[in-house]
Amino acid sequence: MTDKKHLGIALVTGASSGIGQAAAQRLAEAGYKVFGTSRRSSPAGGHPFDMLTLDVTSDESVDAAVAQILRRAGRIDLLVNNAGFGVAPAGAEESSIAQAQSIFDTNFFGVVRMTRAVVPYMRRQGSGRIINIGSVLGFVPMPYGALYAATKHAIEGYSESLDHELRGWGIRVSVIEPAYTKTPFDANFLQPDATLDAYREARAVVSKRINEVMATATEPSVVAEVVLKAAVAAKPKLRYPAGALASRLQMLRRFAPAGLVDAGLRKDLRLDTIPASQSVSPLLQE
Numbered sequence: 001m002t003d004k005k006h007l008g009i010a011l012v013t014g015a016s017s018g019i020g021q022a023a024a025q026r027l028a029e030a031g032y033k034v035f036g037t038s039r040r041s042s043p044a045g046g047h048p049f050d051m052l053t054l055d056v057t058s059d060e061s062v063d064a065a066v067a068q069i070l071r072r073a074g075r076i077d078l079l080v081n082n083a084g085f086g087v088a089p090a091g092a093e094e095s096s097i098a099q100a101q102s103i104f105d106t107n108f109f110g111v112v113r114m115t116r117a118v119v120p121y122m123r124r125q126g127s128g129r130i131i132n133i134g135s136v137l138g139f140v141p142m143p144y145g146a147l148y149a150a151t152k153h154a155i156e157g158y159s160e161s162l163d164h165e166l167r168g169w170g171i172r173v174s175v176i177e178p179a180y181t182k183t184p185f186d187a188n189f190l191q192p193d194a195t196l197d198a199y200r201e202a203r204a205v206v207s208k209r210i211n212e213v214m215a216t217a218t219e220p221s222v223v224a225e226v227v228l229k230a231a232v233a234a235k236p237k238l239r240y241p242a243g244a245l246a247s248r249l250q251m252l253r254r255f256a257p258a259g260l261v262d263a264g265l266r267k268d269l270r271l272d273t274i275p276a277s278q279s280v281s282p283l284l285q286e
Helices: 018-030 060-073 097-107 109-123 146-170 196-212 219-232 246-256 259-268
Strands: 006-011 034-037 051-053 078-081 128-133 170-177 239-242
Touching: 006 060, 006 239, 034 060, 034 146, 034 246, 051 196, 060 097, 060 109, 060 239, 078 097, 078 109, 078 219, 097 146, 109 146, 109 170, 109 239, 128 146, 128 219, 146 170, 170 219, 170 246, 219 239, 239 246, 246 259
Parallel strands: 006 034, 006 078, 034 051, 078 128, 128 170, 170 239
Antiparallel strands: none
């Protein structure tokens, strides 16, 4: 058995399953020393990477995990921000302000916390890579998934701005943009906490459609391969679509007329089958 080239020290959040686990596995196979993290204590389970407990919503937890890695490995060369969750299909007003803040605290501010914790060490090293797992929903809308889409739009803007700021220290930032991916993510959707009967039919229609497309969704290994590509690229790009559907959507968003994209989105999600009258207030009918 030949020794693999050592590519550096990688930290992958949300590595207990799905994209995070696949990315940690692929990076380890390629030659990185990988530390995966999970909010709940979780053994690596035979995978070629170490698992640490880390809650991206806690400053103390983030600082403790980063300090532990630095004690054990001496440096961090690659940060993959993957931890996140979504809300089950629902109208934007069906989540309370507290729930909206919760999803941003994990999906967006979790990225900010991890970045703030790691970047000072990368600056001292004079090198580093940060890869944020975004989504095609960072550049296209998701009706009945507005809060999740908003977090991914935020990651896009944050990542692009950060990449400009850090280049002078030899640090580059990229966003991976998968479409539907076969992970336990959808099984762990947070249920909306302020449901309204006005959206009942819409929730059912969109949920059914999402279940249909998940049957042909991209495998996490496809996304993991793109993560590795971005990590080792001599001249990394800012955005990397992951999978055929993501690439098509990126091209459509860039070149197709806005009206065509809008109509295609509504048709795909079956939004035009939802009666508009379901949400009309009796006060507006007077």
